[in-house]
Every structure is written in structure tokens, then in C-alpha cells.
Amino acid sequence: MGRAPCCDKEKVKRGPWSPDEDATLKSYLATHGTVGNWIALPKKAGLKRCGKSCRLRWLNYLRPDIKHGGFTEEEDAIIFTLYSQMGSRWSAIASKLPGRTDNDVKNYWNTKLKKKILTGIVKLKPMTENDNTIPSTPSLTQSSNPQNSEINFPASQNQHSPPSPLPNMLDNKVDKIHDAVVSEIGTSNKSIINPLVSISQDSSSIAIQDQAGDESMESFMDFGFGFPHDDVNDLNCFPEWVDFSYADIKPN
DNA sequence: AACTGCACCAACCGCACTAGC
DNA sequence: CGCTAGTGCGGTTGGTGCAGT
Numbered sequence: 272m273g274r275a276p277c278c279d280k281e282k283v284k285r286g287p288w289s290p291d292e293d294a295t296l297k298s299y300l301a302t303h304g305t306v307g308n309w310i311a312l313p314k315k316a317g318l319k320r321c322g323k324s325c326r327l328r329w330l331n332y333l334r335p336d337i338k339h340g341g342f343t344e345e346e347d348a349i350i351f352t353l354y355s356q357m358g359s360r361w362s363a364i365a366s367k368l369p370g371r372t373d374n375d376v377k378n379y380w381n382t383k384l385k386k387k388i389l390t391g392i393v394k395l396k397p398m399t400e401n402d403n404t405i406p407s408t409p410s411l412t413q414s415s416n417p418q419n420s421e422i423n424f425p426a427s428q429n430q431h432s433p434p435s436p437l438p439n440m441l442d443n444k445v446d447k448i449h450d451a452v453v454s455e456i457g458t459s460n461k462s463i464i465n466p467l468v469s470i471s472q473d474s475s476s477i478a479i480q481d482q483a484g485d486e487s488m489e490s491f492m493d494f495g496f497g498f499p500h501d502d503v504n505d506l507n508c509f510p511e512w513v514d515f516s517y518a519d520i521k522p523n
Numbered sequence: 524a525a526c527t528g529c530a531c532c533a534a535c536c537g538c539a540c541t542a543g544c
Numbered sequence: 545c546g547c548t549a550g551t552g553c554g555g556t557t558g559g560t561g562c563a564g565t
């Protein structure tokens with residue numbers, strides 16, 4: 272038995288907020304403040320909305336300190352750096368960006384920043400163990416190509432921090448892929464002693480097979496999106512944060 | 524001009540956590 | 545200590561507008 276829903280979905284309005292609803296919510300919160308019971312708020316304010324929806328609308332859009340509009344390069348760099356340190360903890364990242372919400376940052380990452388990495392506009396450049404000072408300010412350096420930038424990431428966290436979900440490039444690239452394959456298909460391909468990794472033309476998939484050519488040992492990973500082919504081809508830019516659980520991995 | 528595909532982003536969903544009883 | 549309501553958060557979805565064909 273699942274958890275009871277927070278509100279009766281039949282009786283509450285869903286979808287985009289109208290200006291009238293915004294005004295009602297704003298004026299109620301201006302009068303009564305934001306501290307209190309979000310679940311009870313819509314009834315008190317005369318809104319046919321779920322309390323969670325009211326909270327979200329306020330936090331992500333109506334709050335007076337919300338910054339609307341594009342992100343600056345400095346904000347980009349902060350996001351890259353914080354993501355490298357804490358992963359997809361959007362609320363924590365957003366808290367370091369005044370006026371930005373977790374939803375904003377998350378959307379921005381998914382629509383813009385992720386692509387910058389995948390297309391090579393921004394290169395993830397891991398720091399070495401000898402260069403593990405976490406920068407006090409994000410370091411985003413322009414490459415010789417003005418279109419490209421490099422973000423320097425700390426190589427590791429201090430021991431009190433959670434393990435970095437991000438940016439070290441694959442040291443044992445093939446092992447990593449192999450492990451991902453094994454975990455996904457539930458069988459061990461350790462018999463692939465000398466794996467041959469080949470990248471599809473659009474870089475959206477990877478095939479792994481024994482160099483002896485035993486087809487039964489071949490595995491295939493379909494990412495559903497393309498990596499920059501040159502980078503992937505020599506597996507120099509496979510960031511660890513690429514989550515192989517997203518890949519559609521199937522034995523050939 | 525009509526259609527299609529894509530990017531963007533607001534909003535929703537469901538799970539985890541926490542506080543109060 | 546266990547249960548429940550409320551809250552917070554991250555992942556995902558769907559509507560809208562725009563660019564390309």
C-alpha cells in the first residue's frame with residue numbers, strides 16, 4: 272500500500288498558474304508570511320491548488336528575490352565546480368547562487384551545461400592528486416579556442432565529503448565499462464581478456480567484444496545521445512559521472 | 524504557409540526525511 | 545518507539561514557442 276496522496280487530485284487544479292492565482296497566493300503570503308502549513312494554505316487562501324503546488328510556485332517563481340533571466344559565466348563556473356563536488360544536489364548548489372532556485376539550476380544544467388560538456392565546449396579537466404586544492408573560486412579557463420573552456424575539478428574530496436560523483440576521467444576505462452555491462456546484464460564477461468571497444472558513428476553507443484572476435488562475448492551499450500566522437504573514440508573524455516545505469520545495455 | 528523537430532522551463536510525481544504526537 | 549502529516553528534494557513530463565525545412 273502506497274503513501275496517501277498529499278491532496279485530492281480530483282478536486283485541485285493542475286497545470287500552469289494564472290495571473291489571478293499568482294496574485295492570490297502572493298497577497299496571502301504577503302499578509303500571512305511563508306511560515307506555516309503549506310497543505311492548509313490553499314484552502315485558507317481560496318486557491319483550488321495542492322499545497323505542494325503552491326509551495327513550488329512560490330519558491331520557484333513568485334518569491335521576490337528570484338532572479339529571472341540568463342545565467343552569467345560566473346554562475347556557470349560555480350555550478351560546474353559545485354556539481355563536481357557534490358553531484359546533483361541542486362538545492363545545495365542553488366543555495367550558493369543568490370536568486371536562483373534548485374529547479375532553475377537543474378533545468379539550466381540539463382538544457383545547457385550538460386551539452387557544453389558533451390560537445391566539448393567545456394572540457395572537464397581533472398586535477399591530479401598533487402593538485403587537489405579545492406579552488407575558493409571556480410576556475411573556468413578559456414582554451415585557445417575562444418569557444419572552448421576548461422573547468423578544473425578537484426581530483427578527490429577530503430575524507431569527510433561524499434565521494435565525488437563527477438569529474439575524474441576514466442583511469443581504467445575499459446574496466447569501468449566492463450563493470451557497467453556486468454552489472455546491467457547480470458553476467459560476467461571477465462572472459463573478455465582483451466576487450467575491443469568500438470564507438471558507433473554517432474557516438475551514441477559502445478560495443479565491447481573480445482579481440483578474439485567471439486561474438487557471444489560481445490556487449491552493446493546504447494546511450495541515447497552522442498558524445499563528441501573524437502573524444503570518445505580514444506576514451507579520453509569519459510567523465511566518471513556518466514551514469515551507465517542510463518545506458519541501454521544488452522548482450523548482442 | 525504548413526509542418527516538424529527541438530529547446531526550454533514550469534509543473535508534477537514520488538520518495539526520503541523530519542517533527543510532532 | 546512507531547505512526548502520520550508535512551516538507552524538501554531530485555527526476556521526469558508536458559506544454560509552448562521558435563527555428564529549420
